[in-house]
Amino acid sequence: DQQVKQNSPSLSVQEGRISILNCDYTNSMFDYFLWYKKYPAEGPTFLISISSIKDKNEDGRFTVFLNKSAKHLSLHIVPSQPGDSAVYFCAASASGQNFVFGPGTRLSVLP
């Protein structure tokens, strides 16, 4: 009973193009959402957040979109760079304190 799903285990994108990573959730009580990036043998690094009062949040090359009615969020990276190659996790919370993480999507940006 996965509450947070990332249905694409992996994604390959050409350098300079857009990367779109998707995340779906089942719990309608979730109001807070985070995206993390993780390199091998390191802890996850926070990228960007969004709460349910917004449908979009931007930070540099990273934009997160939230469609609450569809229980869907996506992370857009434009333009993609080879250093963006990592595993990306989305996470959701009802309380804003403890978060449920998805299984991750491995992004490969090809030079």
Next chain:
Amino acid sequence: NAGVMQNPRHLVRRRGQEARLRCSPMKGHSHVYWYRQLPEEGLKFMVYLQKENIIDESGMPKERFSAEFPKEGPSILRIQQVVRGDSAAYFCASSPLNSPSDYGYTFGSGTRLTVV
């Protein structure tokens, strides 16, 4: 201005032994969270602590696992009588009050526990 410090980075234990994982939060952070990542899976919430208090332990297995965050010193995740299924990466994260929903947690580099 060190980040979240976890030690050891790697820990090997035989079945039946005890494992102690330590986490020192970032300076000024009073909230600590422990997550576990099994191979090929996402991070699973285990426990959320403030100084001297367990706030939410809904993700902790009922037996053999315990966590503390004393007034002085690091947070400790303790696993008694380890079994092979406990082999995983254990991540600690910290946050100041009321920040995780805006700025996320800050994670440590994790402790990789291998039970042989």
